[in-house]
């Protein structure tokens with residue numbers, strides 16, 4: 001039976017208390033600019049994101065930070081309740097490469113490491129919200145629709161998110177880097193391309209836009225993290241097919257297996273005694289397996305080594321197959337958008353944005369459904 005007057009819960013005090021958390025530094029950003037955002041934005045605060053952002057240049061092959069600029073998110077912590085201990089989710093996340101090979105084999109542009117492209121100052125039209133860091137970072141707080149609805153009780157909740165995005169101009173193309181911080185602890189990482197085709201409106205040559213992110217997940221701190229290649233084997237019944245990742249390397253993404261990458265901390269637990277983690281959940285159109293060694297796999301796991309910041313070198317970083325279970329690890333994720341040959345006319349003057357990327361989903365960060373009373 002439906003209750004006619006369903007409530008929308010806008011604020012509640014049911015705080016999740018997280019036990020056995022290692023202490024997390026409460027200092028302001030070691031680098032960059034700090035953002036603190038509590039949710040809900042109206043009424044008593046329940047959850048909270050706290051992170052730093054900075055615009056840096058990608059290093060060249062020799063390690064000098066002289067190539068294109070990227071928006072980096074650092075030291076991202078999520079607090080799942082008013083009285084809960086904040087949990088470090090991300091040490092650092094950045095877009096590390098934009099690789100654009102044309103279908104006929106050439107050209108093959110590495111927009112982040114063959115050039116020194118800059119993030120652009122955004123106008124008030126492009127970013128009608130808060131503009132930061134020389135107007136190059138847009139900060140918006142937006143409604144994210146229905147978060148959940150209880151079919152048995154008159155309970156439902158709409159969610160909110162903080163969105164931070166920047167735009168890099170790479171000659172005829174502009175690329176968006178977008179980081180979304182949900183009130184429930186999810187972080188959504190997105191890229192999109194817009195702009196003009198290389199040879200003008202009549203150019204219909206197909207090409208791929210491959211975006212590669214470096215995700216230093218530091219769940220409950222940098223140490224003691226273990227990654228699992230999570231998936232299923234589907235037959236008459238469906239079986240879990242999870243595998244602990246013991247050594248560095250590249251990993252296939254299988255549409256039939258629902259492949260995810262889970263990272264779990266060895267010691268930190270939620271109030272139910274379950275290990276806290278974050279899951280990298282892809283939102284894919286397809287996988288572009290190209291001849292370059294780093295494009296052989298769409299996902300990689302490596303040890304976190306200072307200076308290992310270039311996605312195009314990830315096969316080299318992983319070549320010695322160091323152990324990664326229980327270490328400070330980095331996930332590399334590559335997602336691809338295909339602009340097909342004989343391109344559609346909707347892309348004629350300026351190619352409209354279409355987003356791709358992944359989510360970082362909280363895994364036992366809360367003790368129960370976020371914001372459930």
Ligand SMILES: [Cu+2]
Nearest residue numbers: 207209339351
């Ligand atoms: Cu394109």
